[in-house]
Amino acid sequence: MTEKILTRNFGRADSHTLAVYRETGGYKALDKAAAMQPAAIVEEVKKSNLRGLGGAGFPTGMKWSFIPRGHTGPVYLVVNADEGEPGTFKDRYLLERDPHALIEGMIITARAIRSALGFVYIRGEYVEPWRRFSTAVREAYEAGYLGRGFDIVVHRGAGAYICGEETGLISSLEGLKGWPKLKPPFPAIKGAFGAPTIVNNVETLAHVPHIVNRGAEWFASLGTKTQGGTRIYSVSGRVKRPGIYETSVGITLRQLIYDEAGGVAGNGRLKAVVPGGSSAALLSADEIDVTMDVDGLKNVDSMIGSAGVIVFDETVSIPDALVVVARFYAHESCGQCTPCRESTGWIYKMARRIAEGHGRKEDLDTILDVAKRGAGTTICAFYDGAVGPYISYIEKFRGEFEALIPRA
Amino acid sequence: MTTGPGPTHRTPPTAQAGRAAPATIIFSPEQLAEVRRLQSLYPDKRGALLPVLHMAQDTFGHVSLEAETYVASLFALSPAHVHEVVTFYTLFFQQPKGRHVVAVCHNLSCHLAGAQRIIAHCKETLGIDVGETTADGRITLQAVECLCACEHAPMAQVDDRYELDLTPDKVGRLLAGLA
Numbered sequence: 001m002t003e004k005i006l007t008r009n010f011g012r013a014d015s016h017t018l019a020v021y022r023e024t025g026g027y028k029a030l031d032k033a034a035a036m037q038p039a040a041i042v043e044e045v046k047k048s049n050l051r052g053l054g055g056a057g058f059p060t061g062m063k064w065s066f067i068p069r070g071h072t073g074p075v076y077l078v079v080n081a082d083e084g085e086p087g088t089f090k091d092r093y094l095l096e097r098d099p100h101a102l103i104e105g106m107i108i109t110a111r112a113i114r115s116a117l118g119f120v121y122i123r124g125e126y127v128e129p130w131r132r133f134s135t136a137v138r139e140a141y142e143a144g145y146l147g148r149g150f151d152i153v154v155h156r157g158a159g160a161y162i163c164g165e166e167t168g169l170i171s172s173l174e175g176l177k178g179w180p181k182l183k184p185p186f187p188a189i190k191g192a193f194g195a196p197t198i199v200n201n202v203e204t205l206a207h208v209p210h211i212v213n214r215g216a217e218w219f220a221s222l223g224t225k226t227q228g229g230t231r232i233y234s235v236s237g238r239v240k241r242p243g244i245y246e247t248s249v250g251i252t253l254r255q256l257i258y259d260e261a262g263g264v265a266g267n268g269r270l271k272a273v274v275p276g277g278s279s280a281a282l283l284s285a286d287e288i289d290v291t292m293d294v295d296g297l298k299n300v301d302s303m304i305g306s307a308g309v310i311v312f313d314e315t316v317s318i319p320d321a322l323v324v325v326a327r328f329y330a331h332e333s334c335g336q337c338t339p340c341r342e343s344t345g346w347i348y349k350m351a352r353r354i355a356e357g358h359g360r361k362e363d364l365d366t367i368l369d370v371a372k373r374g375a376g377t378t379i380c381a382f383y384d385g386a387v388g389p390y391i392s393y394i395e396k397f398r399g400e401f402e403a404l405i406p407r408a
Numbered sequence: 409m410t411t412g413p414g415p416t417h418r419t420p421p422t423a424q425a426g427r428a429a430p431a432t433i434i435f436s437p438e439q440l441a442e443v444r445r446l447q448s449l450y451p452d453k454r455g456a457l458l459p460v461l462h463m464a465q466d467t468f469g470h471v472s473l474e475a476e477t478y479v480a481s482l483f484a485l486s487p488a489h490v491h492e493v494v495t496f497y498t499l500f501f502q503q504p505k506g507r508h509v510v511a512v513c514h515n516l517s518c519h520l521a522g523a524q525r526i527i528a529h530c531k532e533t534l535g536i537d538v539g540e541t542t543a544d545g546r547i548t549l550q551a552v553e554c555l556c557a558c559e560h561a562p563m564a565q566v567d568d569r570y571e572l573d574l575t576p577d578k579v580g581r582l583l584a585g586l587a
Contacts, residue, residue: 176454
């Protein structure tokens with residue numbers, strides 16, 4: 001069993017307080033980081049193979065190194081705490097149970113990228129996490145960790161999945177509707193309020209103090225060849241023990257379901273698994289011997305995304321599940337790009353009429369055609385994320401859909 | 409926030425629904441000081457628009473066109489800009505809402521755990537459809553997308569709280585307890 005790093009204090013009483021965080025070694029990495037040059041911190045994180053844990057899996061140290069050299073104006077650090085990917089709930093735990101880990105990670109990251117101001121964008125529905133985190137920020141100011149060259153503004157969202165997309169989040173932070181922006185320029189060049197900006201996920205930054213404390217080699221050795229460390233898997237759906245599980249990113253999906261989450265609920269038979277939040281392509285029951293790192297899932301044409309695992313047993317209707325997923329993407333499309341705005345609505349309509357028993361013979365091929373034509377044509381990755389489930393649900397379980405379509 | 413066929417429910421205006429709006433849409437001097445403090449936190453004061461809209465909704469009950477115009481004036485923005493923002497996000501109500509908002513998640517993990525039974529039970533108990541408010545202005549019922557508490561499916565948000573591991577009985581008791 002891998003050592004718990006991010007979740008090591010979750011079982012402790014008052015784990016969210018400064019006192020407990022300090023008792024368990026918290027804020028010690030700050031001293032070590034203060035003695036390091038910013039470039040040395042970036043180098044250490046590069047060597048650790050830490051990759052973004054919000055969804056895209058981009059190497060964190062490399063992202064930090066994109067801030068233009070010699071830039072003299074402001075640089076912003078933005079934390080994406082707009083957790084919203086269906087099946088994911090890890091950041092809620094981190095904000096509620098170990099908020100100071102994020103604050104310490106932010107202070108170190110700010111030094112690495114030479115930022116004096118950070119924003120934490122918390123989804124609007126997360127009222128309790130927002131309160132807990134805001135209290136922790138106040139404690140950190142009173143203790144003098146903040147306000148000496150680095151400040152944190154806690155910002156509440158207002159309900160919009162698209163604001164989890166980093167440029168949509170930046171628009172929202174700027175007081176606009178959350179429309180994603182065309183890249184390039186990437187946020188590291190021109191981000192929030194026009195300044196170079198690094199956007200990182202909560203869990204990604206919570207790892208940073210540990211990397212500084214214990215070194216890049218240690219962190220890299222916990223994972224696979226191309227991704228270091230542990231991560232928190234959110235497991236839900238038809239399993240015996242739904243919950244969060246922190247393990248090495250080298251764990252297989254089979255181990256995660258059967259060894260960690262106790263196997264399929266009611267001892268039923270496994271049918272399929274969403275491996276990385278609803279935007280990840282569905283895996284069938286015979287595809288679960290994959291490692292749960294970024295490259296492991298890429299190799300089976302899916303993605304680890306936010307590591308939200310949703311387990312389907314044999315009682316689950318795949319056409320019904322597609323209706324739920326298609327409704328979600330239709331509801332959350334921001335409406336900016338035509339292929340996404342229109343296709344998500346059409347596909348929801350078709351998926352629904354198939355599930356309700358009055359689908360048309362050509363509907364399945366129309367969905368696949370519409371899905372494939374739109375992929376890669378939009379400003380952000382939202383539509384590509386919708387295409388993953390559209391195609392995989394139908395291609396892997398086509399017979400189940402066809403059985404619902406009247407023949408005549 | 410979308411032109412798609414998704415359930416973008418808005419509570420229809422009814423004479424009885426919700427709290428009565430204050431006679432005038434105006435912040436107190438203390439609130440105006442808070443607006444200025446929030447605006448000073450951002451490199452461009454417009455960054456404080458969402459926090460100030462949250463304040464407006466908490467103060468006035470919902471964000472009416474009049475409230476949008478008022479907030480716009482505090483930012484030197486056009487009312488159209490503020491309207492565009494308000495209508496984009498699901499947590500801003502443009503019409504009066506109930507004293508309590510019950511938002512039941514119907515995304516994937518909750519769906520697998522019987523969210524539809526929970527929603528049906530709420531509809532039956534309250535005698536209203538999803539997106540509506542009870543005639544006495546007590547409860548607005550919503551079906552919402554993933555609230556990210558899937559390990560406790562099915563779940564709902566009741567005002568500020570997450571209510572977890574729901575059963576029809578449990579949600580029935582919850583509804584009965586809302587004054």
